[in-house]
């Protein structure tokens with residue numbers, strides 16, 4: 449069973465999407481990111497967010513969570 453999860457980009461609860469580390473991106477936002485490479489702001493936001501997530505994960509590995 450799929451649980452509804454909150455998309456980290458649009459903050460909407462969605463059924464379908466992609467889990468990245470401990471976060472979640474819905475279908476709609478994933479498509480926006482993949483298909484609309486002219487949307488530099490969204491892409492930039494996405495990359496920034498991912499980096500922050502990866503850094504957070506490293507922090508947790510180092511210090512325990």
Ligand SMILES: [Zn+2]
Nearest residue numbers: 455458474477
């Ligand atoms: Zn979304």
